[in-house]
Amino acid sequence: MPTITVLPHAEYCPEGDVIEAPAGTSICEALLDNGIAIEHACEMSCACTTCHVVVREGYESLGEMDEAEEDLLDRAWGLEPTSRLSCQAILSDRDVTIEIPKYSINHAKEQHG
Template identity: 60%
Template sequence: MPKIVILPHQDLCPDGAVLEANSGETILDAALRNGIEIEHACEKSCACTTCHCIVREGFDSLPESSEQEDDMLDKSLGTGAGKPFKLPGARYRRRFSSRNPALHYQPCA
């Protein structure tokens, strides 16, 4: 089972976390399933760039982005949390800015 290491984030998960993800599961879905409320204003459709994060390790385990996603990434600060993981050992950090004025963070469980 792939593991996702979430680095400490003051609002989302102050102590960080290590999550087990199902093969093909997105970073976002794995985080949400484990009580880490990553912002996702477009209902997880990868249309708004609010769930984007920075992949520190394991980037090569992610599938190649589509042309539409590349266009969205040009408007964002990092890689999408909506990307499914294939291999264990990926580490990521949530970006610190947002274009969503309705943002409400909850700490991890």
């Protein structure tokens, strides 16, 4: 089972974390399932950029990016060449390291339960 190393983020994961998730799971689902409450204002429907992450290691192992995700990422804060929407980034059998950007374009935090 692949692991996701989450680099420290002051709000979502202050100490950083290493979590496991089955291949075929999105990074967003894996984070939420492991108590890391990343924003996902569109409920993981690829309609916003609040779940944007930067993949520091293992980018090439993730499922391929489609045109909808590419178009949305253009609006993400802190866009980098290895940026992905975590709701669309599907794990394979390789480990990844991610960084959650400091900001998102969502000014009002969503409350998901």
